[in-house]
Amino acid sequence: MALSLMEGNEAIVRGAIFAGCRFFAGYPITPATTIFNAMLKLLPPLGGVCLQGEDEIASIGCCLGASMAGLKAMTATSGPGISLYSENISFAIGSEIPVVIVDVQRLGPSTGSATRGADGDINFLRWGNSGGLPAVVLAPVDVKDCFLLTIQAFNLAEELRCPVFIASNKEIGMTRESIDIDVIKKPEIIERAAPPPHEPFLPFSVPSGGQVPHFLPIGDKRLVRQTSSTHGADGYITTDPDEISKTLKRLKTKLLSTVDRYSFHEAHFKENADTLLLTYGVTARAALDVFKKQNKSGKPISLLILKTLWPVPENLIREKAAQAKRVVVVEMNLGQYVREIERILPEKKIDFCGQMDGRLITPSRISEVVDHA
């Protein structure tokens, strides 16, 4: 056995490069800066491009341009930057531009505390786009997840032509941890699907039976149109309500109808457990300690760690919560994802354990809530 010492941010970079990322544009912002640093060290020698944008808007803008030119692209930021990304997130969603966006969350609101962790952007990542269409958000628990989920994020971005977020946290991104990258089972790398050759190309026309348009890069022999305006299959602005409605519904369904395939999670099920502990992100580590302790002490609980947060893996949550009478939702914020759980499981008792003070939620704090039935 040979272990390496690596922080979550570096693991994201290594996952991205493994997935074929060859373009990165970022900007110094704690606690995401070391993603930029590592990209700068690793990408140029591979023939990739790593840019420092003049600001966050430019960083994601450059990524969208590079992605439309055919490169797998990623950017990384934290709360203040993700807010500035918003208009381009909407662009990437509405115009189906593959891109991976890493949010190494820090305590907000606003500039908040640059060096303190939080999971305060979880709803922003889902809802922070004009138009309110869904996005994919994956939440790592540890360094290994940072590596693996980043690969998955690229695969999903390429396959579904959409932005995919990695909702990391200062407490994962800047925490070093032992990892053996070689033993991690890596998924197959997915590339954007090109249209059949020698046929006229319409940039947003969907192949029959599919939900995602074929992709050609700007610069191809066949002309490519990209636009942030409401468009038809030909990439020109349209005002036809039927065509608009069809496209926007497709943007929603292409994610909601496929989430069962990528409902990443870790489930620990115990017979006779009335309580299901449900959490995500770095808090899952404390929850796992609680799960082990409770089961040792003869008060069994079950545990569900969500790694796909959006679209909400509703079927998975319903299935894993079926036996439970009560669900305890733990989040490093004052209550965001718990609303989804309340929506999905109206018949269950939902208890919430949240904290937003820059500190990790301790196992003992979770135990208190679990025990306080």
Added chain:
Amino acid sequence: MPSLLNTSRPPVFCPGCAHDRILHALDKTFQNMGLAGHQTVIVSDIGCSGLFDTFFHTHALHGLHGRALTYATGLKMARPELQVIVTMGDGGLGIGGAHLLAACRRNLDITLLILNNFNFGMTGGQFSATTPAEAQVGSDFLNRMEKPLDICRVTSSAGAAYVARSSAYQKDLAQKIESAFRFDGFAVLDIWGVCPGRYTKRNRLTPQTIDKSLAKLPPADGPVDANTRKEYGRHYRELAADCKQAAPLLKIEAIFDPPDSVRQEVILLGNAGQRIITAGEILCLAGLTAGLRVTQKNEYNITVMRGHSISEIILSPHEIGYTGIERPTVILALSQEGVDRRVRIFNRLDSDTMIIKGRGIDLPSCNAEIHQVDFKKQGVKAVNRALAALAVLAKLNKIIHIEMLQAALETKFKGKILAAALNLVREVEIDL
């Protein structure tokens, strides 16, 4: 070469709009240069200039207001062979001011055509960054206090290597656009024209008055000598080609047995400049040499060489869950600032915790087992005290042993630094 105009979408501008002239001049440039649609991308901004891409058979990217240069930058870096043209109005210019300055400073081979008609036309004639203070605009009196900017002066001061002004009515506009295209670097062409739909409803501006105004301005007609330099993309690729491949990921084989087989938690409380974070890393590496799982969390000030520096390390034979530390196995107390920062932890401690503290550091009262080391007397400088404290730990066979520490140092350091570190570890005495 044939025209690249999109015959199925004839240009639609208000009657008398300068954009129409610029559009045809651009098409003439495409023809004169023999450019094919697939060799060219028009990145259009928002507003009337944002319609340009739809009127041509070229690649097209139409995005958000003021951001066209950012998309163009990504495109050009990814596809250097493409002719990248940005069309932007004076509105987008003001909105994306930071992007304009950055593009000038970079000198990436993009041509920026600014369709300057002195107002936000599409939204009702509000004032823009180039509207004269005396103009009557859709934003009432708000333009009267603001000084319009001279695009050419701003872009040349920002480092643009090619800057030119033109009237939309000049006969040689197509040649002017071609010169900008042919320039190997970022080329700005500030094209003045009339917006009959909005601006000239209330202001007098004609091709003749434009000529007069242009004649009064300092010349701007091409390469800016002071800003001449390598094109950014080429320069980037040259420099990137010299970048060394990153060192392969450091992997550490487990070759030792650790002194203990339970979870151990260590907090280093010190100061910036004491190499606290490095010592924490070395402790982790030492753990890896015995096959332990490790985590390291750090906390430090924004200042370098001043303020507290804290590192929290967990070592365990099992996977590590929670990465926080509530009841540490060991505290290495190396500076007063570090101790003061975590003063709350001390009253929780019992005799299971061992504290190794430097002489002269005051600890809050607690029940931990305390050992004192007189670093000063042993001649250990502040920068080496964290490592010296690890040596003390290893000599006590607590959490790590001396072979683990030596092996960790050998993976982290080389040459003289390694020799000095090993020497320090050897010489530190436990004056318990």
